[in-house]
Amino acid sequence: MFYQVDVKSDAEVQVVESGLCWLTGVWYVTLACPCFFPVLSSSRFHLIPRLSNIVPESCLLITVGLLVGGLIRLAGEKVPPVLNSHLFFLCLLPPIILDAGYFLPIRPFMENLGTILMFAVVGTVWNSFFIGGLLYAVCQITPAPSSLHQLELLPCLLFGSIISAEIHINELLHILVFGESLLNDAVTVVLYHLFEEYSGVGTVTVLDGVLGVISFLVVSLGGVLVGAIYGILAAFTSRFTSHIRVIEPLFVFVYSYMAYLSAEMFHLSGIMALIACGAVMRPYVEANISHKSHTTIKYFLKMWSSVSETLIFIFLGVATVDGDHSWNWTFVTVTVILCLVARVIGVVGLTYVINKFRIVKLTTKDQFIIAYGGLRGAIAFSLGFLLDRDVFPKRDLFLTAIITVIFFTVFVQGMTIKPLVELLAVKKKQEAKRSINEEIHTQFLDHLLTGIEDICGHYGHHHWKDKLNRFNKKYIKKCLIAGERSKEPQLIAFYHKMEMKQAIELVESGGGVKLPSAMPSTVSMQNIQPKKPPPAKPVERALPQLPKGREEEIRKILRSNLQRTRQRLRSYNRHTLVADPYEDGFGDLLIKKQKMIELEKKIKEMNNYLTVPAAPPDSPTMCRARLASGRDTDFKPAQQKENKICQDPQSYSVKPSSGDVPTIQVDLASPQSPDSVNLLDELKRADQQKQDEDQGLMMRPPSREGRANKQGEVESSKEQQKLMRCLSDPGPSADEEEEDEPFLP
Amino acid sequence: MGAAQTRTENKYQDLAEKTGFSQEQIKNLHKRFQYLSGDEETISRDDLRKIPALANNPIRKQIIEAFFDKRNQHQDEVGSFQEIGFEQFLMVMSHFRPPTLKTTDEEREAMRREKLRFLFNMHDTDSDGTITLEEYRKVVEELLSKSGSIGQEAAKAIADAAMLEVASTNVPHMGPDDFYEGITFEHFEQILKGLEMESRMHIRFLDVDAPTMHCGKSKS
Numbered sequence: 001m002f003y004q005v006d007v008k009s010d011a012e013v014q015v016v017e018s019g020l021c022w023l024t025g026v027w028y029v030t031l032a033c034p035c036f037f038p039v040l041s042s043s044r045f046h047l048i049p050r051l052s053n054i055v056p057e058s059c060l061l062i063t064v065g066l067l068v069g070g071l072i073r074l075a076g077e078k079v080p081p082v083l084n085s086h087l088f089f090l091c092l093l094p095p096i097i098l099d100a101g102y103f104l105p106i107r108p109f110m111e112n113l114g115t116i117l118m119f120a121v122v123g124t125v126w127n128s129f130f131i132g133g134l135l136y137a138v139c140q141i142t143p144a145p146s147s148l149h150q151l152e153l154l155p156c157l158l159f160g161s162i163i164s165a166e167i168h169i170n171e172l173l174h175i176l177v178f179g180e181s182l183l184n185d186a187v188t189v190v191l192y193h194l195f196e197e198y199s200g201v202g203t204v205t206v207l208d209g210v211l212g213v214i215s216f217l218v219v220s221l222g223g224v225l226v227g228a229i230y231g232i233l234a235a236f237t238s239r240f241t242s243h244i245r246v247i248e249p250l251f252v253f254v255y256s257y258m259a260y261l262s263a264e265m266f267h268l269s270g271i272m273a274l275i276a277c278g279a280v281m282r283p284y285v286e287a288n289i290s291h292k293s294h295t296t297i298k299y300f301l302k303m304w305s306s307v308s309e310t311l312i313f314i315f316l317g318v319a320t321v322d323g324d325h326s327w328n329w330t331f332v333t334v335t336v337i338l339c340l341v342a343r344v345i346g347v348v349g350l351t352y353v354i355n356k357f358r359i360v361k362l363t364t365k366d367q368f369i370i371a372y373g374g375l376r377g378a379i380a381f382s383l384g385f386l387l388d389r390d391v392f393p394k395r396d397l398f399l400t401a402i403i404t405v406i407f408f409t410v411f412v413q414g415m416t417i418k419p420l421v422e423l424l425a426v427k428k429k430q431e432a433k434r435s436i437n438e439e440i441h442t443q444f445l446d447h448l449l450t451g452i453e454d455i456c457g458h459y460g461h462h463h464w465k466d467k468l469n470r471f472n473k474k475y476i477k478k479c480l481i482a483g484e485r486s487k488e489p490q491l492i493a494f495y496h497k498m499e500m501k502q503a504i505e506l507v508e509s510g511g512g513v514k515l516p517s518a519m520p521s522t523v524s525m526q527n528i529q530p531k532k533p534p535p536a537k538p539v540e541r542a543l544p545q546l547p548k549g550r551e552e553e554i555r556k557i558l559r560s561n562l563q564r565t566r567q568r569l570r571s572y573n574r575h576t577l578v579a580d581p582y583e584d585g586f587g588d589l590l591i592k593k594q595k596m597i598e599l600e601k602k603i604k605e606m607n608n609y610l611t612v613p614a615a616p617p618d619s620p621t622m623c624r625a626r627l628a629s630g631r632d633t634d635f636k637p638a639q640q641k642e643n644k645i646c647q648d649p650q651s652y653s654v655k656p657s658s659g660d661v662p663t664i665q666v667d668l669a670s671p672q673s674p675d676s677v678n679l680l681d682e683l684k685r686a687d688q689q690k691q692d693e694d695q696g697l698m699m700r701p702p703s704r705e706g707r708a709n710k711q712g713e714v715e716s717s718k719e720q721q722k723l724m725r726c727l728s729d730p731g732p733s734a735d736e737e738e739e740d741e742p743f744l745p
Numbered sequence: 746m747g748a749a750q751t752r753t754e755n756k757y758q759d760l761a762e763k764t765g766f767s768q769e770q771i772k773n774l775h776k777r778f779q780y781l782s783g784d785e786e787t788i789s790r791d792d793l794r795k796i797p798a799l800a801n802n803p804i805r806k807q808i809i810e811a812f813f814d815k816r817n818q819h820q821d822e823v824g825s826f827q828e829i830g831f832e833q834f835l836m837v838m839s840h841f842r843p844p845t846l847k848t849t850d851e852e853r854e855a856m857r858r859e860k861l862r863f864l865f866n867m868h869d870t871d872s873d874g875t876i877t878l879e880e881y882r883k884v885v886e887e888l889l890s891k892s893g894s895i896g897q898e899a900a901k902a903i904a905d906a907a908m909l910e911v912a913s914t915n916v917p918h919m920g921p922d923d924f925y926e927g928i929t930f931e932h933f934e935q936i937l938k939g940l941e942m943e944s945r946m947h948i949r950f951l952d953v954d955a956p957t958m959h960c961g962k963s964k965s
Contacts, residue, residue: 359843360944436907437936441864443888444804445946448867451808452841453948454798457777460949463798470801491889492899495906 059411061310065317073321089264092312095304097271098256100182101278102301108175111461115354115362116176119370120183123346128191130342172360173369180370182275190219190269223269227276230259234277235284235480242482248293249300252285284480287493291500320403327400335401336408347371365424372417439494760832764839770950774838778831787828788812803891807867807884812837816866823872843947857943858934864946865933875927878908911936 109116234255241248256277263273286294347370355361362370450462757771766774781796782788793799793809802808813829815822818836826833840863844853868876868884876884882904889900912925915932928936 359947359949361845435910435936435939436903437910438940440885440888440903440907441937441940444864444884445940447802447804447888448808448864449841449946449948451799451802451805452838454796454802455781455793455808455812456774456838456948456950457780462948466801491885491903495899495903 059414061313062317062320062407062410065314066321067317068314069318069321072318088312089270092308093271094257094260094274095301095308097182097260097274098253098278099301099305100178101275102252102256102282102297104179104182104275104279105175106279106283108172109179112172112175112179115358116179116183118350118354119176119180119347121187123180123350124184124187124191126346126349127339127342130338130345173366176366177370182271187216187220190216219267219269220272222266223263223272224276226263226266226268227259227273227278228280230255230262230273231277231280232480234281235288238281238285238288239480239482241289245290245293248289249296252281252297253300255281284477287477287481316403316406320407332401332404336405339405344371368424369421372413372420434494436495436498439491443491760835763832764835765842766835766839766950771835773950774835775831778834787830788834789828801891803889804887807887810870811863811867814866816872817863838950841946841948842950844943853943857941860942860946861934861937862930864937864942865930875929876933877927878904881908881928 234251237251237255238248241251256274259273259277260270264270289297347367351362351367351370446462446466450466453460453463754768757768760766760771761768764771778788781792783792790809790813793812794805799805799808810825811817812834813825813827815824815826817840818833840860842856844856848856865876866872868880870880870883882901885904885907886897886900889897908925908928911928911932915935916925
């Protein structure tokens with residue numbers, strides 16, 4: 001289109017040129033804005049931290065856009081009409097929606113689906129007709145002429161919203177507002193197209209109305225279906241990607257985008273398709289892909305959606321400055337007021353109806369938050385912008401009004417909602433991570449409620465959910481999830497995830513830094529385990545000397561494993577995708593556990609020599625694992641009633657522990673120095689061919705950090721613990737020299 | 746005829762006051778009770794075991810046992826029944842009523858405690874007031890019982906970890922020689938604080954025959 005050489009007339013040449021300019025312009029604004037925004041935001045936010053608390057991000061973005069637009073205008077250039085429909089619908093919108101859909105919390109969403117649908121569908125329709133009708137009436141009174149159809153477009157556009165959850169409210173409200181705004185977009189777009197066609201036609205009959213409803217249903221449900229199909233395809237594909245981990249994230253994005261495009265091609269709702277695709281594929285894809293791919297997907301999605309949102313708001317600002325406005329006080333103010341009124345009435349009315357069907361009712365406070373917090377309008381603006389000037393002579397009027405409302409909602413409501421939430425003492429979202437107890441009991445509760453429903457004899461909510469779960473487990477998971485993971489029950493999957501998270505946290509936190517989730521606690525596994533009958537020599541708790549033979553055996557085992565580790569280290573190079581020890585291991589984890597158990601038996605024989613009562617806090621055994629170089633030793637052999645293997649004054653620098661001391665103080669080494677290695681893990685890895693380079697798998701973390709002993713190997717039978725404490729191995733060191741140091745004298 | 750009807754109504758009235766259900770709901774539940782018991786006065790464990798839908802439930806045994814547990818009758822007795830009558834059946838069911846808009850905050854607290862107590866009783870099988878490690882392990886094992894051998898091995902580890910978490914949350918500074926006896930009810934409450942039991946642990950007591958939306962109309 002831009003390279004037609006047979007352009008003859010001036011006019012056509014101009015078209016070509018302006019086309020090129022346009023393209024350049026788009027790129028210019030697109031790339032410039034996000035580039036200097038982070039600078040702005042970071043400098044501003046850091047310099048004036050309070051600002052970010054008071055002023056939400058969207059306000060700042062719009063301001064920046066205004067500035068940019070103003071600058072361009074001053075420079076005398078024509079502001080490129082950056083926001084055209086292609087750009088918006090093909091590039092800017094999908095990332096935002098995919099981000100929302102992929103990370104949609106399915107459970108609360110499904111539980112509140114009825115409510116959400118009511119608000120989204122009925123609410124939007126109500127808003128459109130109410131505001132449309134009233135505006136029409138108002139306009140009849142005042143001199144400005146207008147037509148019914150055009151007006152009806154306005155309000156339905158106004159309540160689309162882009163999700164940016166800046167307020168942290170409790171889960172129920174959050175999912176309601178979030179879900180509503182998601183579906184709202186879809187409803188809005190559908191209604192928009194519908195109304196557009198009606199305006200073209202001129203008159204609307206009842207038949208048209210009915211057809212409209214049917215087409216609405218077809219469009220939305222069709223979109224969901226398309227999305228679901230693509231989601232399943234993506235999940236199926238991810239089953240076979242174990243050898244091409246690097247491009248796993250690509251599948252997620254490509255399939256989602258294809259779902260969107262396919263739906264749009266058939267004039268179905270692309271937004272619903274995208275949401276359905278993301279939500280459907282997620283559980284299966286996450287079970288199949290590596291941890292790194294998962295992280296990649298997460299961060300890419302967040303990044304793209306942030307960028308898109310930023311751009312939209314900036315364009316909003318730019319277009320405001322540039323756009324042809326026709327300002328009509330009456331129209332605009334009435335619109336703003338009507339929007340608010342319609343919203344409130346809609347929410348209150350709908351809640352009244354909904355509460356009849358809900359068990360957990362929505363209170364007045366909830367209603368207020370829903371009404372107040374659910375307004376934002378970037379999609380609205382974009383759609384308004386796309387109105388064709390010819391069909392709607394009043395386009396500029398609309399645009400101005402839309403912009404005003406958007407500015408109002410973004411600035412005024414955006415800024416006031418946070419203090420209002422505080423004021424109303426709305427229950428905040430629980431920030432704490434899910435604990436294993438909560439997970440156990442959630443599952444327990446599910447089964448319990450299903451059981452009670454069965455006893456009562458009716459097929460309620462839980463019954464069907466349970467049926468769906470079983471169907472899922474039996475057939476679908478087998479198809480879509482690779483290998484061992486398909487049989488893994490949810491509780492175990494959760495548990496592994498938790499272990500892994502803690503393991504990573506520990507490694508990342510390096511030497512002795514407190515974990516953020518730390519809770520000071522001195523509790524360890526041995527506090528829980530019922531006391532075992534005392535070993536053969538109860539009186540004398542001193543450990544007898546380990547016979548030389550045993551020592552030798554232990555030494556051999558350790559050395560051989562260390563060697564293997566070292567070999568693996570040397571063969572690492574920058575181009576190999578370093579296999580994560582935490583990834584791909586879950587299914588195999590269980591097989592490894594088998595081996596662990598065998599190992600346990602072997603170690604049990606050695607155990608007689610390793611009776612370890614609770615070691616005094618700063619025993620070097622406890623501090624054994626810490627191999628920070630350059631720290632002072634304060635070795636206290638006298639206190640030791642432990643095995644003598646641990647006496648090794650030269651090799652280890654042990655930091656004396658400070659005041660409040662946990663039972664098992666096993667600090668991780670600092671990053672530069674070798675991490676401690678769980679002996680048993682080492683042995684476990686003996687068969688594994690992959691190893692991370694800065695390896696040190698979890699030792700017992702400092703109990704100070706609360707969740708002691710739960711990651712890495714949780715097979716913490718007492719024997720293993722003791723063994724590990726005493727024989728904890730300095731692990732492969734980044735520093736080559738230390739490697740050859742003998743562990744045992 | 747009239748006299749018999751008033752008698753049943755009075756009985757229902759009593760039950761309604763005791764358990765908090767509405768007359769409508771009690772009537773429906775009575776119908777169900779009679780179906781389960783085969784028109785007898787009492788239900789035994791076998792009657793409940795016969796329910797086909799329960800077969801797939803991993804914690805079936807615990808659920809059935811809960812009906813026969815005396816502790817769930819709000820009468821401070823311990824032990825278990827061999828058979829239960831309709832009143833006991835209703836008492837157990839009353840633990841699953843949802844809160845209404847009119848429920849005050851104290852009532853919510855009380856409701857939550859009651860529901861947590863029910864759960865606690867389900868775990869504490871020897872009625873000694875604490876959930877020991879063994880008992881907790883049993884719970885997790887049962888939960889994972891439908892998952893084959895994988896479940897069994899992991900169950901122990903998970904139960905241990907969970908127990909550790911309870912201990913470290915509630916008794917953070919234990920000496921090395923102290924032994925954490927078991928989860929007491931207070932600790933149990935503490936650890937499940939975040940789950941908002943009163944909003945989660947409920948079912949809709951619909952009309953048994955026709956699934957219409959009668960729920961939420963409870964007069965309590």
